[in-house]
Amino acid sequence: MRLLVIAPxxxxxxxxxxxxxxxxxVPEPGAVFVRALQDGCSLADATARAxxxxxxxxxxxxxxxxxxxxxxxxxxxxGGTSQxxxxxxxxxxxxxxxxxxSPRTARVFFGRPAWALYVGAAVAAAMVLATRxxxxxxxxxxxxxxxxxxxxxxxVLLGFVLAALHEVWHWLAGRSAGVPAAxxxxxxxxxxxxxxxxxxxxxxxxxxxxxxxxAGMAFDVTVxxxxxxxxxxxxxxxxxxxxxxxxxxxxxVLALVIGIVWQWSALFLRSDGYAVLANALRCxxxxxxxxxxTKWRIWGLSGEEAAEFGAIGPRDRAVARWFGLxxxxxxxxxxxAILIFALPFLLSTGAWVSANLAAYSLSSVAFWxxxxxxxxxxxxxxxxxxxxxxxxxxxxxxxxL
Numbered sequence: 001m002r003l004l005v006i007a008p009x010x011x012x013x014x015x016x017x018x019x020x021x022x023x024x025x026v027p028e029p030g031a032v033f034v035r036a037l038q039d040g041c042s043l044a045d046a047t048a049r050a051x052x053x054x055x056x057x058x059x060x061x062x063x064x065x066x067x068x069x070x071x072x073x074x075x076x077x078x079g080g081t082s083q084x085x086x087x088x089x090x091x092x093x094x095x096x097x098x099x100x101x102s103p104r105t106a107r108v109f110f111g112r113p114a115w116a117l118y119v120g121a122a123v124a125a126a127m128v129l130a131t132r133x134x135x136x137x138x139x140x141x142x143x144x145x146x147x148x149x150x151x152x153x154x155x156v157l158l159g160f161v162l163a164a165l166h167e168v169w170h171w172l173a174g175r176s177a178g179v180p181a182a183x184x185x186x187x188x189x190x191x192x193x194x195x196x197x198x199x200x201x202x203x204x205x206x207x208x209x210x211x212x213x214x215a216g217m218a219f220d221v222t223v224x225x226x227x228x229x230x231x232x233x234x235x236x237x238x239x240x241x242x243x244x245x246x247x248x249x250x251x252x253v254l255a256l257v258i259g260i261v262w263q264w265s266a267l268f269l270r271s272d273g274y275a276v277l278a279n280a281l282r283c284x285x286x287x288x289x290x291x292x293x294t295k296w297r298i299w300g301l302s303g304e305e306a307a308e309f310g311a312i313g314p315r316d317r318a319v320a321r322w323f324g325l326x327x328x329x330x331x332x333x334x335x336x337a338i339l340i341f342a343l344p345f346l347l348s349t350g351a352w353v354s355a356n357l358a359a360y361s362l363s364s365v366a367f368w369x370x371x372x373x374x375x376x377x378x379x380x381x382x383x384x385x386x387x388x389x390x391x392x393x394x395x396x397x398x399x400x401l
Contacts, residue, residue: 001037004072007203010282012313014202015072018180021199022071025284025313029054033063106176109169110211118218121225128228129257135231137254139345144247148352149369152376159255162223163194166216166259170196173215177201177208206279213275217263224256258341265333267326277326281319285312289320290327297324349373 007014013031016023029050036046047060067073108114129136145151167183174181174196182197201209227249233239234246264273270287278286292309295301301309309317356370 001034001073004034004038005203006031006034009202009206015067016200016203017072017074018200018203020071020074021197022074023199023202024067024070024072027054029058030063033058033060034067101172101175103175103178106172110173110176110215115211115218118222122221125221125225125228128225128232132228132232132235134235135228135253137250137257137341139254139341139348141247141250141254142345144251145244147369148349149372152373155251155255158251160194162220162252162255162259166219167194167196169215169219170198170212173212174198174201177204177212179204179212181212202284206282209279210276213272213279216272217260220256220260224253224260227252227256254341258337261333261337265330265337267330273330281323283313283316283319285316286319286323288312289316290323293317293320294324294327346377349377 003017003019005014005016005018007016008031009025012025012027014023015026015030015034032053033046033050036049037043041049043060043064047058050060050063051058064073142155143151145154164185171181171183179198179200181200182195184195184197185193198212201212230239230241231246231249231253234241263271265271267274267277274287283289289309289312292301292305292312295305296309353370353374356364356366357374359367361367
């Protein structure tokens with residue numbers, strides 16, 4: 001019980017275990033009950049205090065059962081410390097040089113001057129994209145080098161670097177807010193990904209959460225504004241840069257615009273935009289509430305799902321009644337990005353690959369490059385499906401055992 005943290009959150013309180021990364025929202029009597037037990041009161045005395053706060057009789061034993069069911073009374077996980085309290089690499093090891101960045105240093109990047117810079121960059125980037133059509137991103141900007149395979153490889157590596165720095169900015173913002181955050185290099189299916197665990201952000205005031213939630217996009221728009229400014233200056237003859245650098249900046253713009261659009265359209269995948277909206281709407285489990293509400297409207301819920309839905313707070317359930325429309329708008333935005341960027345890219349790549357493979361010239365560099373691109377694209381589609389099928393089969397085998 002002493003490991004539980006208690007944080008006010010409007011009319012409710014957050015109870016959590018930082019070592020487990022588990023948090024629940026409870027009314028004030030629940031917080032009073034836990035505080036009383038932490039102060040050494042007996043179960044009966046803690047229940048009496050909670051009842052006095054509620055103005056009605058409460059059942060302390062049932063509340064304890066609820067905390068136990070939520071996992072808040074579990075023993076500490078193996079290993080002694082939570083990954084949410086430290087930065088870690090893909091194997092869960094602490095990155096000591098990364099942890100050496102102090103909260104005071106991190107706050108330099110998220111003070112008022114820094115946010116003024118981020119907002120100004122966002123406005124400037126939007127204005128350039130609106131007024132300079134020639135600088136708008138196109139799927140063709142992937143091919144920024146004469147060699148198509150080298151262009152694709154460098155574009156993928158560029159995406160990794162930008163994604164890593166995006167997550168680093170989340171981590172820095174969490175550290176500046178005094179919230180331990182974990183930066184990890186991990187994988188999802190067959191793909192390398194970068195992750196920042198900010199689960200302990202729920203223990204701070206909601207207003208203080210916006211910085212960490214928006215930090216990744218703040219980095220994105222700043223780099224985007226810089227890339228657009230350099231391209232605009234080059235196009236106007238103000239500065240002279242190598243044409244290859246201009247094409248590289250165009251690839252950077254493409255990657256960043258796709259990433260920003262994704263953050264605000266992929267709400268149904270709990271993107272940064274989802275975190276911002278859920279926080280503004282004062283919800284705790286809006287994602288699950290929206291999923292269950294939509295499923296109930298379409299074909300109904302199972303008994304277990306109905307029980308889960310009933311346990312979700314009334315605020316989340318009320319917002320979920322219309323938040324499904326926001327999900328739908330996000331899906332439309334995602335579809336737009338696919339039609340504007342992904343589909344033309346795949347069609348043009350397919351035409352180039354098909355032409356070179358049809359020539360079947362084993363002595364041609366283009367033939368082998370086209371074969372490599374084909375293997376890469378097929379692996380990107382088939383690989384995750386194969387991994388998902390294998391994991392499902394292993395889960396079923398484990399259930400049978």
